[in-house]
Amino acid sequence: MKIAQGNSVLVTYALGSCIGLCFHDPRLKLGALLHIMLPINMETGRTHPMKYADTGIRETLKQMEARGSSRSRITVKIAGGAKMFEIAGGSGLGNIGQRNIESVNAILKRENIRLLAQEVGGKVARTLFFDVNTGQGCVRSYGQKDIFF
Secondary structure, eight states, X not given: OEEEESSOEEEEXXXXXXXXXXXXXXXXXXEEEEEEXXXXXXXXXXXXXXXXXXXXXXXXXXXXXXXXXOTTTOEEEEEEOOOOOOOTTOOGGGGHHHHHHHHHHHHHHHTTOEEEEEXXXXXXXXXXXXXXXXXXXXXEOTTSOOEEO
């Protein structure tokens, strides 16, 4: 997770089944970009909370609030959650991207955070750019037009 204020562009690469979350407080021009890998933190001791949707979202909100942000102003845009691999036998492991999408949506709803836009699913990896000043996100995928949201 990276956090910035004002004229900054945050970037995360290689969003396959992972999800990138752009948190934005428009009044403070404060933003954070979180790159989660898995839906739920199952680590003993929870030494890497930002890798997981449940603990990463809560910790990002905590850090934004510590800088003066209010949950009522924070909005989120997400990208990623692709199905990168086909696994024989219908194993749920092959669709971790969908599990990540569902987890992120449920946690944002539970935390009372508005989800403004999403560019999720599919079968391609993405790079996510986030303009902290304006709150605009840009998704870039190889061989495709950039998507602004």
